Amino acid sequence: MESEILELESFLPYRLYRLADVVSREFSKIYRDRHGLTRPEWRTLSGLGQHGTMTATALGEQSAMHKTKVSRAVAELERRRWLTRTADDHDRRVERLALTKAGLAAYREMVPLAKAFERELLARLGEEERSAIAKGVAALEACLGQDKVGAITLD
Template sequence: MEILELESFLPYRLYRLADAVSREFSKVYSDRLGLSRPEWRTLSGLGQHGTMTATELGKQSAMHKTKVSRAVAELERRRWLTRTPDENDRRVEHLMLTKAGLAAYREMVPLAKAFERELINRMKLHQQAVLFDVIYSLERKGTPSPSSTI
């Protein structure tokens, strides 16, 4: 009978990896700032772009609009961001971080970068285990990577 090896099934592996990484990173902004993931993404988006609408935020960070709406509401409650109604379109609000929000963002950036760096280093140490696994999954089936840029 044909069986499926879950442990090496690409969607499963990807999910597991991402979940583990994401959980670990979430500790940083959760422990430090008491943020949820949508809130962190919102903070991050605004910190990066200065000002954005809720829709833009959703696009950039791949969040459903309800998530954005809730995250924005919470950050507003904390006075980490303010809303400014659009001049021409009264449905739209432009969001911007307050001083406090910006301070939080500034605190997070180096932590995030450090986390990423460490993650990359860890992967190197483990002989790029993760990377290798993904590649393995890709190579296993199909022809050997043809025009690979690697």
């Protein structure tokens, strides 16, 4: 009978989801309080801030967001005048998205806050725990084919 029961509290995919959600919610307080951004808007802003000009499709892939969430985030950031859309020279169906000066300023303001959040989060762990997490996450990313998405370092 025991094999027919799944204890979610010890099921690794569920634990990883819950942990990621809690960390994301804690971090969201910073960009929500500072700029009134939603998670998709923050992910869009940070993707463009990191990579420069991107398409909505590329943003969705980079941030693991559904195209409707990307579309709404792009529309809101455009409404704020934080990003611009430019038609692609080779394919008029494709738009290139880029941050404006105001969008870049907001992104640059958030970078040190994001890094401080990460430092404070990791400071709660010992050096061995940080190393174990970095290695474990990298191993899971590699075996699931996600290692090219972006390796993390927790040192």
